[in-house]
Amino acid sequence: MTDTITREELHHRKLDLRFYSRSDGLYEVVAEMMDTKSHEFRLQLRDQALAPGTPIHHMIMTLVIDEYLVVKDIKAQMKATPFGVCLEAQNTLSGVIGLQIGPGWTKKIKDLLGGSASCTHLMELLGPMATTAFQGMAPKRMQAVDRPENEHMRVGKVNSCYAYAEHREVIARLWPDLYKPKAGS
Template identity: 55%
Template sequence: MDREELHHRQIDLRFYRLASGLYEVVGRLVDTKRQPFRRQLAEADTPPGTPIHDIAVHLVVDDEMQVHDAFASMDATPFSICPGATATLAPLKGLSMRKGWNRQVRELLGGAASCTHIVELLGPMATTAFQGLAPARLAQINLPGSEAQRQAKVDSCYAYAAEREVVARLWPHLHRSPDRPD
């Protein structure tokens, strides 16, 4: 297939354990172009490979995924005013990165309230934190007092569908035959 790359967006998400016992999830977004690009209001072209956006967002969370701190940095932006958006993350402190997180983020930081790219990163950052904390959750889910966790996991995604093999093997009592209605 003949094709020419015009734009490259890199998104890097990482999860860390801090010495304090808290965790940090970091999202970074970098946009580059393969050819010179004239940004709006710019007096010269941006050379190929030079970041147009280089934005990092940091969230410090606990093991319940409650946000204790939120901050951002912008090493490259299309406008000189953009770094002002790094000061818009304070409303995230105290929120839980659980059900409703993306909705809350859009309500608090959507549109002109913050940076579109920061908002874009915050959704996958929540799933990265969820995956980062997965070993602890998985260690608890099969303990005798964790039936509610097991029930909540069933039908939470394709693999954990009640009629599929994963549920049949892990929790036969929660398995539902594909031909048996609820």
């Protein structure tokens, strides 16, 4: 049977997230987001349509953290926005300084920046930025997790995701003392 379904791209959101180690001992997560349309598009309150491929949103956000994932600084650049007033949202992020990336991060961010308090897109970028920071710090954490004094780190990994389920092979092989076979196996 021949596949007769065709598709046409209408919108393209591009995300690029990177993690950096800085010479001052801190770390940066940089997120860039760009939205474009594949066809001419007229934004609300604008007389002229945007040509295909012209950014509707183009934002770059930098999150500075320490080794404990505590936010030391945050900055946003909004290079393209649908409304001029959107640029003011760059100045709404200071409440994130001092927060620690970890359990409850997403709720704290939504409580702080949700709705009309800030830009939805900047707020949403903080989720993947947090996981990028976590992945960027993974080599440090992995070195520490097997030290005897860090049992709390091992216990914290158990059931934190699919692979680290207490009844799966990953836990059985890494930390047999924390392995719990699935009932009925």
